[in-house]
Amino acid sequence: MSDADEPVAGGPDLAGRVRLMVVRLRRRVQSEHSRSALSGVQISALDSLSRFGPLTPRELAVCERIQPPTMTKLIAALEFDGLITRETHPRDRRQLILRTTPVGEQALAAAVRETEEWLGKRLSELSEEDRAAVMAAVDVFNKLAGG
Amino acid sequence: MSDADEPVAGGPDLAGRVRLMVVRLRRRVQSEHSRSALSGVQISALDSLSRFGPLTPRELAVCERIQPPTMTKLIAALEFDGLITRETHPRDRRQLILRTTPVGEQALAAAVRETEEWLGKRLSELSEEDRAAVMAAVDVFNKLAGG
DNA sequence: TACCATTCGTTCGGTTAGCTAATGAATTGA
C-alpha cells in the first residue's frame, strides 16, 4: 500500500486547487448570469423545494445550509414573486409550510433552460473526455457540499 | 454512435446540475472558512499574483475576472496587511506594479495549509473512485471558469 | 506644440448574499 503513506489525499494540494476552483467558477457563473432572471441562490432554494416537497423554512434552511434569517429574506422574495406559497402549519402555528406554485415551477424550468443556453454551450465545447470528467464529478462535489 | 444523438451535452441537464453544484459548494466552502484568515477572494488573487509574477491591477483583474473597482479594494486590503506591494510603473505613471511580499507568500502558504486541514480531510474521506473523479475534474472546471 | 481620444486606477453609490444577536409567539415538559 504505497499510496496509503501519502500525507495529502489525491495528489499535491488537491484541497487548495478545489478551493480556488470554487471561488473562480462561482464568479464566472455569477457574471454570466442574466440579471433579469432568478438568482443562483433562488434557483437553488426553489429546486430543493420542488424536489423535496413541501418544507418548513427551517428544513429548507438546513437543506440549503443557510441560516434562518437568510432563509426568511429568501422566502419573502420568492413569495413576493409568486413562486412559492406560505401556509401556517396545521399542528404548530410557529411553523410555515412552503410550497412551489405552478408559476414557480415554470420559473424554475425557465431558469434551467436559460442556464442550459450558455453553460450547456460551454460544456458542449469541451472535449468528450473533459465532459465525462465533469459528469463524473458533479455528484461527488454535491456530496462534498452537502455532507 | 447512439450518444451522438443526445440533444444536450453530457446527459440530462448537466448544466443545471453544475450550476446548483457551484452555488452549494461555494456556500459550503465559505461557511467552513475560518474568519481570521484570508478570504477566498484574497487567496485567489494572491495565488494568481504569486503564480504569474508582478502584474498591474488591470492585468490581475482580467486574470481574476473581476472589475477594476473591485480590484482596487482588494489591492488596498492586501497592501494594508502587507501581503503585496504597490510600485508605480517605471514607464507609465498611470499604472502600478503589484508584487507579493514574503509575508504575502507566507500567508498564502498558511491559507493553503488551513484549507488542507478541513477540505483535505473531507476529500480523504471520499472513496478512491470519488477522489479520482474530483482530481480529474478540478482542472476542467478551472478551464471552464477561465476560458 | 496644442489638442483630443484613450487608458489607468480610483471614488462613489448600490446590490446581493450571507452572518449574529435579539425578539415575540407558540409549543412542550416537568
Next chain:
DNA sequence: TCAATTCATTAGCTAACCGAACGAATGGTA
C-alpha cells in the same frame, strides 16, 4: 402552571461584487 425550548422574524452588520463618473497620464495627430 411555568420554565425551557423552538420557530420565524427583525435589525444591523459584513463581504463581494457591480456600473457610472472622474482625474491623471499617455499617445497620436494636426
